Amino acid sequence: MGRPTVTDIAREAGVSLATVDRVLNARPGVRAKTIAAVQEAVARLGYVRDMAAANLARGRSTRVAILLPDTESQFIQTLEDALAQAAALASSARMQVDLLRYPAADLHRLTAMLADLAAGGISGVALMAPETPLVRDALRALHAAGIPVVAMVSALPNCGAAHYVGIDSHAAGRTAGVLMGRFLGGRTPRVMVIAQSMLLRDSIERRRGFDAVMLADFPGVTVGQTLETHGVTQTLHQVMRESLRSDGPVGGIYLLGSGHRALAQVLSELGLLGQVVVIGHELTPHTISALRAGWLDAVIAQNVGHVARSTLRVLQAKADHQPINESQERLRLEIILRENLPQAL
Amino acid sequence: MGRPTVTDIAREAGVSLATVDRVLNARPGVRAKTIAAVQEAVARLGYVRDMAAANLARGRSTRVAILLPDTESQFIQTLEDALAQAAALASSARMQVDLLRYPAADLHRLTAMLADLAAGGISGVALMAPETPLVRDALRALHAAGIPVVAMVSALPNCGAAHYVGIDSHAAGRTAGVLMGRFLGGRTPRVMVIAQSMLLRDSIERRRGFDAVMLADFPGVTVGQTLETHGVTQTLHQVMRESLRSDGPVGGIYLLGSGHRALAQVLSELGLLGQVVVIGHELTPHTISALRAGWLDAVIAQNVGHVARSTLRVLQAKADHQPINESQERLRLEIILRENLPQAL
DNA sequence: TCATTTTTGAGGTACGCACATCAAAACGGC
DNA sequence: GCCGTTTTGATGTGCGTACCTCAAAAATGA
Numbered sequence: 001m002g003r004p005t006v007t008d009i010a011r012e013a014g015v016s017l018a019t020v021d022r023v024l025n026a027r028p029g030v031r032a033k034t035i036a037a038v039q040e041a042v043a044r045l046g047y048v049r050d051m052a053a054a055n056l057a058r059g060r061s062t063r064v065a066i067l068l069p070d071t072e073s074q075f076i077q078t079l080e081d082a083l084a085q086a087a088a089l090a091s092s093a094r095m096q097v098d099l100l101r102y103p104a105a106d107l108h109r110l111t112a113m114l115a116d117l118a119a120g121g122i123s124g125v126a127l128m129a130p131e132t133p134l135v136r137d138a139l140r141a142l143h144a145a146g147i148p149v150v151a152m153v154s155a156l157p158n159c160g161a162a163h164y165v166g167i168d169s170h171a172a173g174r175t176a177g178v179l180m181g182r183f184l185g186g187r188t189p190r191v192m193v194i195a196q197s198m199l200l201r202d203s204i205e206r207r208r209g210f211d212a213v214m215l216a217d218f219p220g221v222t223v224g225q226t227l228e229t230h231g232v233t234q235t236l237h238q239v240m241r242e243s244l245r246s247d248g249p250v251g252g253i254y255l256l257g258s259g260h261r262a263l264a265q266v267l268s269e270l271g272l273l274g275q276v277v278v279i280g281h282e283l284t285p286h287t288i289s290a291l292r293a294g295w296l297d298a299v300i301a302q303n304v305g306h307v308a309r310s311t312l313r314v315l316q317a318k319a320d321h322q323p324i325n326e327s328q329e330r331l332r333l334e335i336i337l338r339e340n341l342p343q344a345l
Numbered sequence: 346m347g348r349p350t351v352t353d354i355a356r357e358a359g360v361s362l363a364t365v366d367r368v369l370n371a372r373p374g375v376r377a378k379t380i381a382a383v384q385e386a387v388a389r390l391g392y393v394r395d396m397a398a399a400n401l402a403r404g405r406s407t408r409v410a411i412l413l414p415d416t417e418s419q420f421i422q423t424l425e426d427a428l429a430q431a432a433a434l435a436s437s438a439r440m441q442v443d444l445l446r447y448p449a450a451d452l453h454r455l456t457a458m459l460a461d462l463a464a465g466g467i468s469g470v471a472l473m474a475p476e477t478p479l480v481r482d483a484l485r486a487l488h489a490a491g492i493p494v495v496a497m498v499s500a501l502p503n504c505g506a507a508h509y510v511g512i513d514s515h516a517a518g519r520t521a522g523v524l525m526g527r528f529l530g531g532r533t534p535r536v537m538v539i540a541q542s543m544l545l546r547d548s549i550e551r552r553r554g555f556d557a558v559m560l561a562d563f564p565g566v567t568v569g570q571t572l573e574t575h576g577v578t579q580t581l582h583q584v585m586r587e588s589l590r591s592d593g594p595v596g597g598i599y600l601l602g603s604g605h606r607a608l609a610q611v612l613s614e615l616g617l618l619g620q621v622v623v624i625g626h627e628l629t630p631h632t633i634s635a636l637r638a639g640w641l642d643a644v645i646a647q648n649v650g651h652v653a654r655s656t657l658r659v660l661q662a663k664a665d666h667q668p669i670n671e672s673q674e675r676l677r678l679e680i681i682l683r684e685n686l687p688q689a690l
Numbered sequence: 691t692c693a694t695t696t697t698t699g700a701g702g703t704a705c706g707c708a709c710a711t712c713a714a715a716a717c718g719g720c
Numbered sequence: 721g722c723c724g725t726t727t728t729g730a731t732g733t734g735c736g737t738a739c740c741t742c743a744a745a746a747a748t749g750a
Contacts, residue, residue, distance in 0.1 A: 005706060016729045021708070029727060031717095052397030053706035056735050085672075175684040185530050213684070303677065327430075332648065332687060335680040339520040339558070342677060350736060361699045366738070374697060376747090398736035401705045 004045040013041035024049065051320065062319045063096045065117050066152075066311070067127035069104035073258050074284035079128070079153070079304045086308035095316055098122075102129075111138040118145050124315035126150035126165075131201055135159070148318035150311050153302070154202045163324070165310045167302040167333045169202040173209025175333060176279050179298050180210075180252050181218035183277045187251030189221040192243060194263065195256035196231045203256045206281070210254060222247075226256070233262040240266055252277040260286045264295065283336055291338045299336040306331055349390040358386035369394065400665070407664045408441045410462050411497075411656070412472035414449035418603050419629035424473070424498070424649045431653035440661055443467075447474075456483040463490050469660035471495035471510075476546055480504070493663035495656050498647070499547045508669070510655045512647040512678045514547040518554025520678060521624050524643050525555075525597050526563035528622045532596030534566040537588060539608065540601035541576045548601045551626070555599060567592075571601070578607040585611055597622035605631045609640060628681055636683045644681040651676055 004012075010020045015034060022030050023038040041047075066083055068076055080099060087097035102110040110127075111134055117125060118141065125147060129135050136159045139149050143160025151159070153166040180191060193210070195203050207226060214223050224243060229236040236259070244250065253276055255263060260280055267273040274295045280287055283301040290296035310329045317324045349357075355365045360379060367375045368383040386392075400407075411428055413421055425444060432442035447455040455472075456479055462470055463486065470487060473496070474480050481504045484494050488505025496504070498511040525536060538555070540548050552571060559568050569588060574581040581604065589595065598621055600608060605625055612618040619640045625632055628646040635641035655674045662669050 003706095007706085018730075019728060022728090025708075027709090031727065034727080050401075050706055053401050053735090054708070056395070056398050056401065056705095056737090057707040057709080059708085059735050171685060175682060178682055178684050182530070183527050185527070305673065309673075328650065328654075330687065332679065333685040334677060335682070335685065337520060337523055337680070339523050340516060340678040340680065342675065348736095352736085363700075363739095364698060367698090370738075372739090376697065379697080395736055398705090399738070401707090401735095402737040402739080403705080 003050070004047045005050075006047075008045055009038065009041045009047055012045055013038045051322070055320070062123050062316060063098070064124040064126065064312075064315045064319070065098045065100060065122050067100050067102055067110065067113065067125065067129070069128065070101040071104045074286055075258055075282045075304075076128075078282075078284050079307065082304040082308040083311070086305070086312050095312065097312065107132055107134050110135065114138045114142060118142055118147055122147065123319045124148045124150070126152055126311045126315060128152045128154055129156065130154070130199060131156050131159070148315065150314050150318075152307055152311055154200060163314050163318070165307055165314060165329065165331065166202075167331050169205035170209040170212075172202075172281065172300045172333055173206035173211075174213045175209075175335060176206065176254055176281075176298075176300050177210040177213030178217065179300075179335070180254060180277060180279050181214060181221060183279070183297055184218075184221065184251050187277065188249050189218075190248065190250045191221060191223045191252040191254055192240070192250045193224060193226045193254045193256060194229060194236070194240075194259070195226050196229055196259055197257075198226060198228060200257070206256055224250075229259060229262070231259065233265060236262050237266045237269065240270065244270070250276060252279070254278075255280040257281065258284070258286075260284075260290050260296065264290060264293075267295065283334075283342075287336075288341060291336065291341055294338065297337070301334045301336055302331050303334060348395070349392045350395075351392075353390055354383065354386050354392055357390055358383045407468050407661060408443070409469040409471065409657070409660045409664070410443045410445055410467050412445050412447050412455065412458065412470065412474070414473065415446040416449045419631055420603060420627045420649075421473075423627075423629050424652065427649040427653035428656070431650070431657050440657065442657065452477055452479050455480065459483045459487060463487055463492055467492065468664040469493045469495070471497055471656045471660060473497045473499055474501065475499070476501050476504070493660065495659050495663075497652055497656055499545060508659050508663070510652055510659060510674065510676065511547075512676050514550035515554040515557075516678055517547075517626065517645045518551035518556075519558045520554075520680060521551065521599055521626075521643075521645050522555040522558030523562065524645075524680070525599060525622060525624050526559060526566060528624070528642055529563075529566065529596050532622065533594050534563075535593065535595045536566060536568045536597040536599055537585070537595045538569060538571045538599045538601060539574060539581070539585075539604070540571050541574055541604055542602075543571060543573060545602070551601055569595075574604060574607070576604065576607075578610060581607050582611045582614065585615065589615070595621060597624070599623075600625040602626065603629070603631075605629075605635050605641065609635060609638075612640065628679075628687075632681075633686060636681065636686055639683065642682070646679045646681055647676050648679060 006017060006020050010017045015038060019030060019034060020038055023035050068080055083099060100113065102113055110129060114125065125142060139156065139159035139162060142149050149160060149162040151162045151164045155164045155166065156162045193207065198204055211223060214221055224247060227239040227243060229239065255278065264273065278296050279298050280296055281300050283299055287296060287299050291299060310331065314324055314329060351362060351365050355362045358365065360383060364375060364379060365383055368380050413425055428444060445458065447458055455474060459470065470492060484501065484504035484507060487494050494505060494507040496507045496509045500509045500511065501507045538552065543549055556568060559566055569592060572584040572588060574584065600623065609618065623641050624643045625641055626645050628644055632641060632644050636644060655676065659669055659674060
């Protein structure tokens with residue numbers, strides 16, 4: 001005998017198929033006593049709904065939208081690629097994924113897109129976005145409309161019941177701190193922290209985690225304030241020179257966001273390439289080659305493939321009104337050295 | 346319009362449903378020209394078989410067996426738990442998993458079990474086993490019978506076309522080496538390597554990877570030969586005392602396999618707990634508490650949850666004669682510090 | 691050209707479930 | 721016990737695919 005089916009449940013509970021169907025799908029018109037009897041039979045036989053057959057019968061192909069900023073960051077591109085790949089696979093499980101980009105500088109446009117989606121009868125939305133009041137309101141509206149929302153990579157608390165798929169940024173910063181502290185060894189106990197900007201929630205949290213560990217576990221190390229580059233190599237060069245001049249040499253550099261390529265260039269110009277410990281975030285073609293080259297010592301990352309698949313699974317589960325397997329969806333914070341670089345991206 | 350179905354293919358190719366069915370399922374009695382026409386239509390419409398409906402129609406519930414040694418290791422237990430959990434989830438996708446244990450000391454029994462399974466009409470086998478001629482022959486027989494085999498955690502090359510699910514042990518050893526070298530800092534540049542036994546393939550490979558890195562990147566560090574404990578705390582105590590007496594103090598200890606609890610006890614007795622850098626393998630309740638306690642500095646691990654799910658996915662794909670998504674199945678080698686310990690196991 | 695074989699078409703049933711309809715039964719109030 | 725309401729049963733259809741049978745058509749060989 002294989003798995004029990006609705007027919008088995010009906011026989012076991014002494015009711016008809018129609019009644020079992022009503023109970024399983026929470027349709028009205030069933031006495032509480034009968035509901036209990038059916039549920040008892042379900043429990044006794046260990047019945048689990050065959051979601052494949054159920055969705056097949058529903059003829060429903062879940063349709064979801066995923067929104068990413070149009071930033072020209074390698075990480076965003078990597079994430080989009082992963083999402084596209086996961087979406088291709090998901091299509092064989094009757095799920096259609098619309099990958100969209102919104103102008104990072106125009107959040108009004110983002111909210112407009114979200115409104116359109118809500119009107120267009122989408123069954124779920126995932127996005128990576130900054131947490132502004134504008135965005136928050138738009139997401140709350142989606143939630144009110146019964147459309148599940150998933151926040152990727154950067155958390156969006158207080159935005160309805162948005163599920164977060166991504167790593168704990170504070171822990172990521174702490175991990176970067178421990179590695180920095182231990183890798184410094186006998187080098188100059190001074191660390192420079194560099195970021196493109198401090199507007200994004202995850203950068204702020206990373207910095208906080210980093211500081212917490214440095215303060216507690218490596219009190220002998222001086223950590224400078226965050227140098228913002230705004231993505232301009234020239235600025236990076238300038239602020240680094242200035243910092244080196246005013247505060248003296250450094251033994252380590254912590255790169256909060258992207259900008260590895262520019263950093264390599266400037267470090268090379270300053271004759272520091274390979275001389276200082278550098279710790280960064282996220283696995284992209286740039287960071288991979290930097291790790292291989294040896295001037296980048298460690299990267300704290302999240303597996304974008306897992307982010308993508310988890311996002312789709314969560315959206316699917318929410319659309320099916322099914323519980324989410326938390327332990328499966330919990331993302332690991334990964335430490336990548338040259339030695340454990342994935343063979344292929 | 347949703348996804349194309351067999352009916353669409355039939356219309357597009359100008360043939361009947363029956364012919365499409367024959368082509369898709371590689372049934373005989375179709376001209377090469379007709380096959381090409383159907384395949385062309387499949388390609389043009391971007392048809393992907395709905396595996397849910399296909400398996401539903403087949404009425405087939407894939408049944409696989411998973412064999413683990415009956416060793417009382419926390420890692421094996423953790424792995425079994427993960428497999429059981431994954432199996433529970435897989436059951437809702439019409440797959441039945443039989444979790445079996447074989448006596449680690451009696452490989453004849455293992456081969457007998459494998460033979461029984463082959464006779465019992467199983468559609469796939471996954472196992473974690475040493476690579477002996479006996480096992481190799483049994484697996485080759487399975488392969489000859491058309492039953493796919495998956496090796497978990499410890500690779501089984503030359504055993505038919507067994508798929509390997511697990512991390513690269515050599516890379517794991519290399520990673521342990523890098524961390525050891527960098528974490529040693531100003532400590533005594535001497536490292537002790539401890540193992541329960543060196544019979545298992547992965548222990549040997551780890552040791553090799555570790556040595557390679559130490560030799561190349563940290564030539565100032567002396568690495569002792571592997572001390573075998575055979576799982577006896579008494580022996581561990583003895584060999585460690587002896588090594589310390591004859592070769593002097595150590596700054597680090599590399600634990601190749603399990604035995605973290607015993608090591609904690611002995612280190613504590615020797616007054617070395619927390620004084621030396623300790624690097625180990627695999628995430629288990631013991632290693633987790635050791636990381637939390639602070640005397641274990643890093644663990645090189647593979648995510649048992651991923652091992653379990655990947656194993657089941659590979660078995661499912663092989664049973665369905667479907668290609669395996671290599672990039673999804675590639676396991677990451679994880680570095681775990683206290684800072685990035687998963688919140689819950 | 692005819693007989694034979696190969697290839698194709700048409701149609702049905704089944705898988706496990708969702709969803710709809712209509713009639714029958716049980717229940718409730720009075 | 722009557723009536724109206726609520727609850728239940730019986731039955732049907734469809735989702736996309738697999739697999740089966742039988743007949744018709746086409747290709748092949750002599």
